[in-house]
C-alpha cells in the first residue's frame with residue numbers, strides 16, 4: 001500500500017464493499033480512494049484488476065459509489081429510490097462490457113473487455129448493487145447503527161439482526177465505548 005493513504009475495509013458483498021471506500025459519511029468522512037491509483041488498488045483486491053485509471057474514471061467511480069449508497073439507503077428504509085441515483089447505476093451497468101468466465105477450478109472470474117476499461121469494472125459493481133437492491137439475493141439491506149457511519153450493508157445473518165456494517169470498526173468502537181463507560185463507573 002502506498003504510504004499515507006487510508007487502508008481498505010473490504011466486505012463480502014462487492015457493491016457495499018465499494019460504498020465502504022468512503023466511510024464515516026456522517027462523522028469525519030474518510031476517503032479511501034483519494035487518487036486514481038487507489039481505485040486501481042481497490043479493484044485489484046476486489047477481483048476486477050485494471051492497468052490504469054484516469055481522473056475522469058475515478059470521478060465516474062465515485063459518482064456510482066454515492067448513487068449506490070443513496071439507492072441502498074432508500075431501499076433499507078423502504079423509501080422511494082432517488083431517480084438520479086437509479087439513472088447513474090443503470091448507466092454504469094449498461095455501459096459495462098465485462099464477461100463472467102468460468103475458471104478450470106470452477107470459480108467465476110470477471111474478464112474486462114480491455115485492461116484500461118474501468119467502466120467495465122464499474123458495470124460489474126453496478127449490476128451487483130442492482131441485484132441486492134432488487135431483493136434478488138438472500139439477505140436484507142440495513143443501515144449501520146453507528147450514528148457517524150450509517151453505511152448501508154447487506155445482512156446475510158440467519159436472524160437478519162446484524163446492527164453494524166462490514167467495516168469492522170463500528171461495532172468494535174461501540175463495544176470499546178461501552179467497556180470504557182462501565183470501567184469508569186466501577187473505578
Ligand SMILES: [Zn+2]
Nearest residue numbers: 144149165170
Ligand atoms: Zn458502520
